[in-house]
Amino acid sequence: MKSLTNKKKVLEQKPMSFWERLYLPAIFRGMAITFMHMFKKKETVFYPEVKREFSENWRGLHSLKRDEQGRERCTACGLCALACPAEAITMTAAERKKGEEHLYREEKYAAVYEINMLRCIFCGLCEEACPKEAIYLDGNIVESNYLRQNFIYGKDKLVEQLFKV
Amino acid sequence: MSISLFYFIAFLSIFFSLLVIFAKNPVHSILYLIITFFTFTMQYILLNAQFLAIVNFIVYMGAILVLFLFVLMLLNLNKESEPLKSNLLKTIGVIAGMCLLVTLIGSTKSLQLSNPIVLQAQNLGLVKNLGKVLFSEFLLPFEISSILLLSAMVGAVLLAKREPKDAS
Amino acid sequence: MELAFIIEKFVLITVIFALSLVVAMYSTLAERKIAAFLQDRVGPNRAGPGGLFQPLADGAKMFFKEEIIPEQASKFLFVAGPSLAILTACIGSAVIPWGEAVVIAGRMIDLQVTDINVGILYIFGVVSLGVYGVMIGGWASNNKFSLMGAIRAASQNISYEIPMGLSIIALLLLTNTLSLKEITAQQHGWHWNVLYQPLGFLVFLVCSFAETNRTPFDLPECETELVGGYHTEYSSMKLGFYLFAEYINMFISSAVMATLYFGGYNYPGMDWVNSLLGPLWGPLVGMMVLLLKIFVFIFFFMWVRWTVPRFRYDQLMNLGWKVLIPLAIANIVITGIWITVVDKL
Numbered sequence: 001m002k003s004l005t006n007k008k009k010v011l012e013q014k015p016m017s018f019w020e021r022l023y024l025p026a027i028f029r030g031m032a033i034t035f036m037h038m039f040k041k042k043e044t045v046f047y048p049e050v051k052r053e054f055s056e057n058w059r060g061l062h063s064l065k066r067d068e069q070g071r072e073r074c075t076a077c078g079l080c081a082l083a084c085p086a087e088a089i090t091m092t093a094a095e096r097k098k099g100e101e102h103l104y105r106e107e108k109y110a111a112v113y114e115i116n117m118l119r120c121i122f123c124g125l126c127e128e129a130c131p132k133e134a135i136y137l138d139g140n141i142v143e144s145n146y147l148r149q150n151f152i153y154g155k156d157k158l159v160e161q162l163f164k165v
Numbered sequence: 166m167s168i169s170l171f172y173f174i175a176f177l178s179i180f181f182s183l184l185v186i187f188a189k190n191p192v193h194s195i196l197y198l199i200i201t202f203f204t205f206t207m208q209y210i211l212l213n214a215q216f217l218a219i220v221n222f223i224v225y226m227g228a229i230l231v232l233f234l235f236v237l238m239l240l241n242l243n244k245e246s247e248p249l250k251s252n253l254l255k256t257i258g259v260i261a262g263m264c265l266l267v268t269l270i271g272s273t274k275s276l277q278l279s280n281p282i283v284l285q286a287q288n289l290g291l292v293k294n295l296g297k298v299l300f301s302e303f304l305l306p307f308e309i310s311s312i313l314l315l316s317a318m319v320g321a322v323l324l325a326k327r328e329p330k331d332a333s
Numbered sequence: 334m335e336l337a338f339i340i341e342k343f344v345l346i347t348v349i350f351a352l353s354l355v356v357a358m359y360s361t362l363a364e365r366k367i368a369a370f371l372q373d374r375v376g377p378n379r380a381g382p383g384g385l386f387q388p389l390a391d392g393a394k395m396f397f398k399e400e401i402i403p404e405q406a407s408k409f410l411f412v413a414g415p416s417l418a419i420l421t422a423c424i425g426s427a428v429i430p431w432g433e434a435v436v437i438a439g440r441m442i443d444l445q446v447t448d449i450n451v452g453i454l455y456i457f458g459v460v461s462l463g464v465y466g467v468m469i470g471g472w473a474s475n476n477k478f479s480l481m482g483a484i485r486a487a488s489q490n491i492s493y494e495i496p497m498g499l500s501i502i503a504l505l506l507l508t509n510t511l512s513l514k515e516i517t518a519q520q521h522g523w524h525w526n527v528l529y530q531p532l533g534f535l536v537f538l539v540c541s542f543a544e545t546n547r548t549p550f551d552l553p554e555c556e557t558e559l560v561g562g563y564h565t566e567y568s569s570m571k572l573g574f575y576l577f578a579e580y581i582n583m584f585i586s587s588a589v590m591a592t593l594y595f596g597g598y599n600y601p602g603m604d605w606v607n608s609l610l611g612p613l614w615g616p617l618v619g620m621m622v623l624l625l626k627i628f629v630f631i632f633f634f635m636w637v638r639w640t641v642p643r644f645r646y647d648q649l650m651n652l653g654w655k656v657l658i659p660l661a662i663a664n665i666v667i668t669g670i671w672i673t674v675v676d677k678l
Contacts, residue, residue: 027641034371034640044375192472196410199465219454227461228491231468235487238472238480292451292511 059122061139062115064159067105072159073134074113075106083129088119106132113158117142117151171211178204195234202226216292341442349426349446357580358388360631364580367635395573403566405475414470415567415574421463422581428452429588430514432598432620436612444620445514452513453501456589457494460544463582464490467546467553470575471563482562485646486553489543492653493550497540499661500533503668504593517597522604525596532664534594536657541586543653546579548638555643587630591623598623 019025045052054060065073076093094111096104103109126135145151181201188194202225209218299307362377362384369376377384402411432444449455464486471483507529508516520526527534543550554562561567564575591597598619607615644652 030640031636034636037373038370040373042375043373190407196469215449215451216454219451219458222458223454223461227458227464228494231461231464231487231491234465234468234472235484235491238468238484 059124059127059137060141061117062120062126062135062137062153062158063139064113064155065134065136066160066162069102069105070162071101071103071105072109073105073132074110075108075132075134076110076113077108077131079129079131080126080135083125084120085123085125086119086121088116088121089126090114090116110155113155115153115158117153118148167211171208174204174207174211178208191237191240192234195230195237198233199226199230202230213291216295337440341440342446345442345444346427346446349431350423353423353426353581353584356584356627356631357577358392360580360583361391361576362387363631364635364638367632368639371636371639392573395570398569400569400571401566403475406566407473407475410469410473411566412571414466414473415571415578416466417469418463418466418578419574419581421459421466422578422585425456425459425582425585426588428455428513429585429592430517430597431623433616435616444616448512448514450510450512453505453511453516453593456513456585457498457501460497460586461490461494463544463578466575466578467563470567471553474563474566476566478559478561478565479563482553482559482565485559486546486563489546489550489552489649489653492650493540493543493657496536496653496657496661497544499658499665500530500536500540501593503533503661503665504530506665506668506672513592517592517599520596520599522599523596523601525594525599527594530594530664530668532660533668534590536661536664537590537594539652539657541590542634542637543649545582545586545634547583547634549641549644550649551643552646552649583631583634584627587627587634588623590630591626595626597626 067073076091078091078093081087081089081091090112091110091114092112093108096107096109122137124137127137142151178201181197181204184197185194185201188197202221206218206222206226209215209221365387366376366384368374377387380386380390402408427446428449430443430445430448434441434443436442467486468483471479471486474480504516504526505511507526508519510516510519516526546553552562553559554564556562559565564572567575598616600619600622603615603619606618609615610618
């Protein structure tokens with residue numbers, strides 16, 4: 001079949017010449033290349049001391065946001081848990097009592113909110129599903145741990161710190 | 166000193182060569198054979214035959230027995246695959262073994278201790294002297310043995326080459 | 334006299350033994366550093382200044398690892414394998430002349446453990462024994478990958494011993510002696526054997542790569558095909574012994590190459606330096622030169638490792654039997670003709 005794009009290139013395989021069959025010149029050329037790499041700039045980032053910049057659309061650890069008055073935005077609607085393809089999010093809803101208005105913005109809030117970081121695939125669908133703009137994946141990388149149960153992050157780790165104005 | 170060392174090493178060679186026969190596992194018996202050859206090397210060194218010692222070391226321990234071990238590792242030798250021996254074979258084996266034993270015992274009767282042989286030329290085993298003797302006095306046998314080895318090699322290559330032709 | 338001799342040899346053996354162990358230890362660091370530098374990285378740099386204590390950390394880790402002996406393994410041989418490997422690696426250094434005779438307090442002290450007159454053959458024999466550690470360990474593990482590794486090691490070592498021996502024969506035609514001490518002494522100044530035996534050196538170099546199981550000939554332990562090759566089942570210090578044996582082998586074969594082909598402790602202008610420094614420091618400078626040559630060779634080993642990819646098994650056999658052996662035989666013939674022609678003139 002004739003090529004339409006004219007990009008096809010037939011590879012010609014010539015029999016190797018004597019010099020090529022010796023392989024030694026090719027080996028020496030390769031060794032020269034690797035030797036030159038000794039003097040190149042090193043690409044290593046010295047991790048704990050130097051940290052590489054995250055990209056703009058980086059998705060890291062989740063954080064549950066607060067509003068301007070420091071109240072939790074989450075209303076425990078469960079849309080994030082529904083959207084989660086890995087079923088990593090579980091929550092228990094509770095009703096806001098009198099006198100707790102300064103803690104929770106809506107009348108219903110999440111008493112327990114857990115994300116299993118071993119299940120989470122950091123797809124960001126919970127972020128998109130949230131109607132209250134309460135969850136964002138703007139954190140760091142998940143820290144390592146020895147026990148599986150320590151990877152289930154509760155509200156103590158997820159909710160944003162109170163900021164002072 | 167030298168005599169007692171000789172007896173010790175000779176005892177070791179006989180001991181390990183007996184283990185070669187009595188070892189249940191063929192790989193173990195090859196390993197005992199390696200040690201046996203190593204004791205031979207030590208005997209050669211006692212005789213000041215350095216070249217022979219080192220060649221025994223290289224050729225037997227370093228090459229031939231590696232090949233033995235190589236072949237044995239490829240075979241799966243265990244109890245299940247061992248062919249059954251009939252009773253007839255066993256009785257024949259026992260009779261033959263007894264005959265050998267009787268002959269050996271009979272031969273020890275005529276055994277007598279000879280005086281230890283003193284080497285005429287102490288440095289006969291050194292490479293230079295050995296080479297000179299091999300290439301002057303024993304030139305013909307040396308060359309004939311090299312032809313023998315060559316023919317063995319050609320034969321091996323022929324055997325290896327014949328298979329594909331038969332298949333096609 | 335007798336006691337002084339024994340003490341002298343004892344000190345020499347201890348020093349050489351310690352030296353080869355330390356060099357092997359720091360070869361592991363050098364390997365990682367060089368690998369890193371050739372790949373635009375920096376390599377281990379956390380333990381000590383510039384990663385200088387990394388080998389100690391690695392050794393401590395090896396010692397504290399759990400020791401596992403497989404249930405179905407043959408216990409004695411499983412332990413004997415790494416022991417044999419490191420034993421055969423260590424005894425090779427006995428015949429290498431590390432320098433000219435040193436004069437200390439009026440005594441001539443040879444910087445060579447023993448000068449047996451079949452020195453080259455001794456090294457050759459020790460090298461050929463080296464494969465037993467690998468084979469026994471691989472078989473005793475009772476694991477198919479280990480067995481494959483062991484079998485590969487055996488066939489590879491036997492195949493490459495032949496061209497190695499043949500290349501040495503051509504060298505012996507020139508030197509007329511088997512003693513390493515005399516071979517080194519003949520290369521006084523710049524009369525290095527590599528100038529007379531370039532082809533033989535090339536064959537010997539390739540074979541020593543194969544005999545030490547270094548890339549591109551590391552088929553017995555190739556990770557991509559055989560998990561870990563012959564040491565798949567090994568853990569803790571027994572694994573450490575296998576890895577260590579490889580580095581000691583590298584050190585010894587570098588020393589042998591430097592001695593046989595690159596003049597050992599000889600260097601151009603050594604007479605002038607010797608007359609300047611006297612009979613104690615002159616030979617020690619020669620020893621430093623030999624060590625420098627050895628380190629260059631070790632660097633070369635590592636450089637090749639991170640440049641040339643591993644051979645396929647059939648390529649390995651083709652190279653050994655169809656290329657190197659004919660080359661080595663041709664080298665013998667050329668050397669023989671050369672010697673007779675030179676003798677005639």
